[in-house]
Amino acid sequence: xxxxxxxxxxxxxxxxQAQILKDYEVAVISRECSLLGRREVLTGKxxxxxxxxxxxxxxxAMARSFRDGDWRSGYYRDQTFMxxxxxxxxxxxxxxxxxxxxxxxxxxxxGRQMGGHFGSYSLNEDGSWKDLTKQKNSSPDISPTAGQMxxxxxxxxxxxxxxxxxxxxxxxxxxxxxxxxxxxxxxASTSEGHFFETVNAAGVLQxxxxxxxxxxxxxxxxxxxxxxxxxxxxxxxxGFQRDEQTKGYEIIKVNGWDYTxxxxxxxxxxxxxxxxxxxxxxxxxxxxxxQGHSTSGSHxxxxxxxxxxxxxxxxxxxxxxxxxxxxxxxxxEELKQLEKDLRTSVRKAKNEAWSEFLAPHREGKKQLTQLxxxxxxxxxxxxxINKVKNDLIAIEEPLKKDLASKSRQALxxxxxxxSPEKEALKQxxxxxxEEMQPKYSSHxxxxxxxxxxxxxxxxxxxxxxxxxxxxxxxxxxxxxxxLQKHPEVLIFGEDSGxxxxxxxxxxxxxxxxxQHRISDTGIREATIIGQGIGLALRGLRPIAEIQYLDYLxxxxxxxxxxxxxxxxxxxxxxxxxxxxxxxxxxxxxxWHSGSQLGGLIHLLRGMYILVPRNMTQAAGFxxxxxxxxxxxxxxxxxxxxxxxxxxxxxxxxxxTPIGKVEIMKEGSDITLLSYxxxxxxxEKVAQDLLEVGIDAEVxxxxxxxxxxxxxxxxxxxxKTNRLLIIDEDVPGGxxxxxxxxxxxxxxxxxxxxxxxxxxxxxxxxxAYASDGDYFSKPNAEDIFEAAYEIMHEADPMNYPALR
Ligand SMILES: Cc1ncc(C[n+]2csc(CCOP(=O)(O)OP(=O)(O)O)c2C)c(N)n1
Ligand SMILES: [Mg+2]
Numbered sequence: 001x002x003x004x005x006x007x008x009x010x011x012x013x014x015x016x017q018a019q020i021l022k023d024y025e026v027a028v029i030s031r032e033c034s035l036l037g038r039r040e041v042l043t044g045k046x047x048x049x050x051x052x053x054x055x056x057x058x059x060x061a062m063a064r065s066f067r068d069g070d071w072r073s074g075y076y077r078d079q080t081f082m083x084x085x086x087x088x089x090x091x092x093x094x095x096x097x098x099x100x101x102x103x104x105x106x107x108x109x110x111g112r113q114m115g116g117h118f119g120s121y122s123l124n125e126d127g128s129w130k131d132l133t134k135q136k137n138s139s140p141d142i143s144p145t146a147g148q149m150x151x152x153x154x155x156x157x158x159x160x161x162x163x164x165x166x167x168x169x170x171x172x173x174x175x176x177x178x179x180x181x182x183x184x185x186x187x188a189s190t191s192e193g194h195f196f197e198t199v200n201a202a203g204v205l206q207x208x209x210x211x212x213x214x215x216x217x218x219x220x221x222x223x224x225x226x227x228x229x230x231x232x233x234x235x236x237x238x239g240f241q242r243d244e245q246t247k248g249y250e251i252i253k254v255n256g257w258d259y260t261x262x263x264x265x266x267x268x269x270x271x272x273x274x275x276x277x278x279x280x281x282x283x284x285x286x287x288x289x290x291q292g293h294s295t296s297g298s299h300x301x302x303x304x305x306x307x308x309x310x311x312x313x314x315x316x317x318x319x320x321x322x323x324x325x326x327x328x329x330x331x332x333e334e335l336k337q338l339e340k341d342l343r344t345s346v347r348k349a350k351n352e353a354w355s356e357f358l359a360p361h362r363e364g365k366k367q368l369t370q371l372x373x374x375x376x377x378x379x380x381x382x383x384x385i386n387k388v389k390n391d392l393i394a395i396e397e398p399l400k401k402d403l404a405s406k407s408r409q410a411l412x413x414x415x416x417x418x419s420p421e422k423e424a425l426k427q428x429x430x431x432x433x434e435e436m437q438p439k440y441s442s443h444x445x446x447x448x449x450x451x452x453x454x455x456x457x458x459x460x461x462x463x464x465x466x467x468x469x470x471x472x473x474x475x476x477x478x479x480x481x482x483l484q485k486h487p488e489v490l491i492f493g494e495d496s497g498x499x500x501x502x503x504x505x506x507x508x509x510x511x512x513x514x515q516h517r518i519s520d521t522g523i524r525e526a527t528i529i530g531q532g533i534g535l536a537l538r539g540l541r542p543i544a545e546i547q548y549l550d551y552l553x554x555x556x557x558x559x560x561x562x563x564x565x566x567x568x569x570x571x572x573x574x575x576x577x578x579x580x581x582x583x584x585x586x587x588x589x590x591w592h593s594g595s596q597l598g599g600l601i602h603l604l605r606g607m608y609i610l611v612p613r614n615m616t617q618a619a620g621f622x623x624x625x626x627x628x629x630x631x632x633x634x635x636x637x638x639x640x641x642x643x644x645x646x647x648x649x650x651x652x653x654x655x656t657p658i659g660k661v662e663i664m665k666e667g668s669d670i671t672l673l674s675y676x677x678x679x680x681x682x683e684k685v686a687q688d689l690l691e692v693g694i695d696a697e698v699x700x701x702x703x704x705x706x707x708x709x710x711x712x713x714x715x716x717x718x719k720t721n722r723l724l725i726i727d728e729d730v731p732g733g734x735x736x737x738x739x740x741x742x743x744x745x746x747x748x749x750x751x752x753x754x755x756x757x758x759x760x761x762x763x764x765x766x767a768y769a770s771d772g773d774y775f776s777k778p779n780a781e782d783i784f785e786a787a788y789e790i791m792h793e794a795d796p797m798n799y800p801a802l803r
Contacts, residue, residue, distance in 0.1 A: 585728065
């Protein structure tokens, strides 16, 4: 028997025994939660369940090596780990399953995430940071398999930066870079590109990361044979193993039912990565799924009798129990009693959670029944209202939606009534919806006073003899100021370091600020974004550069699923104020179009999307964002780096406001709205239109999300009564979004005398070269003719047909 894990060195056998029994308790509680959880779903109390049964033991070992300041980036199997840390009780678990919206009761996401998705709190109520070195941190889980990997890279890299870059304050964030970032992933999810990209990048960066692969041989019903070459992930990763000559990984293989081997493996991994900053992979094999993958199906459908028997035999909790008895740590009878008591306590926790979940609904039902009763008594539609009331009474365990739905239905029968009883019901409905909706819709963006849209604008200032310089000089010198002002700003991307980006907007800055603050990365957009998310979660201010807008698609899954939902899914308990820098607009060619705004507008709700027309505006956006704490995408205009702009004297300080448009030219006949490089063409066309007697007002949208919070476009349309939106996206893309904002949200339809129109690029990707651009995107003649046509239609006498 090998009973020498480090945890036993300085303690008595009695304490050691108690620790093991504590682990066993957690294993039993966690298993019981899984078993009862499945039942709750099958009896209809909860919608869906995905549990950690069969993965308990390695998680207990991981929890033992996980220290204050460490970070986890894991997935839906990790309930035992969270319980072992003391961050998830059985009652919390059931509240997660039921989707209780009270965050005190369901601390992981107040019911927003499915059960099985975990996270810790990095922020206080007022939005200030907690001391992350004094707590055990979990970044918030997402469901897409391997989606947790890219951010893991940044979480680990932060330790390296804090250890090696002393100009950055580590206070409350790091203790000399000693923190390990622990990733967990299922065996089948290692088939995803995100996994391999992360593994490679962490090997290159040599960061303190420990990836645990929970290998149960399946990904839902699909066995390893169809998932992994050689059916063995550590075997195929063996080329990453470090040796005397070359840096790489430490790769450890261990059986998931072997308690002491697991404890050793995790202590080893922790030491290597924590001390040496070497990444480690722990391939935990021979795990099981006692209840199958999730509540959606049963594994008897796809596992052979032989496999099912093997799983029963290798169940890690069973093996742990046998080991405890064999080694005299506890007797069979003692364990039986312990298990009985624990099962009772879990059942009690479950029942309590269900009562607590229902309590406010039951109270609402009581109030509503009374109100419906009162309303029925005074209404000619008494019978109909009583029917609604009785339907409500029949719902023994009502949900919020039952209350909302029944009360709103009843109002339809009171249409003609004017009674205080109807008024009371109406008020109840209004108040109920007002209280409930934020439980589901708050925190898409920051709700703190520091939010980006509240940062006050400061205009760029100019000396009377201000020089005309290339746009790239403005952006470069502004970054220089920002790097000086904000020590926690880090900029990285493909070619961002040594050459100072492909357009030299970072020229010379690596030399000045060092390789940690301005760095080159591999060609790996998903993990560039993930790096940024992880660094931001740990209190740094990353600016992640994606070389061209078109290649943002590689990182889009991570941006959309992880970054854009982060504040929302943690209900403001964590934040990742990552700024993504890229360049686009008016590029040429199918994969260099730089135009695909529509997709971004739809997929990145939760981020700001900014499209500055020039480098002065762009620099001002960076300045604004660094005064706040929210994620944003800034798309610089690629053909603007060599255009001359006046050099502001307050670089690093002036701020371009977010959510505000800018009137570029006043006019009275038609409003032309555009953004980015296309705006420059529109401005020129507006001059041409003057020659045929059309005085257009030109507006730069510049902040697509959020758009025109002060409704300046509406004011413009009240004056011109006509609207043409021009962009280079596909038809129905960003221009359709802007149309909805203006016509529907701002209510501009009331002031329009002509049909509002959009002029976009063609539906296909843009063809190459200058002619390809001319025939694929709106050109000056297209814009002129579209504006003219609107005027012609309204006033053919003054504007006769053009062609
Ligand atoms: C990107 C993505 N594709 C598919 C799914 C659906 N899905 C959920 S879990 C799962 C299997 C994952 O298996 P594995 O990684 O081995 O983890 P396990 O559930 O076995 O622990 C699949 C296919 C998903 N969540 N995300
Ligand atoms: Mg699996």
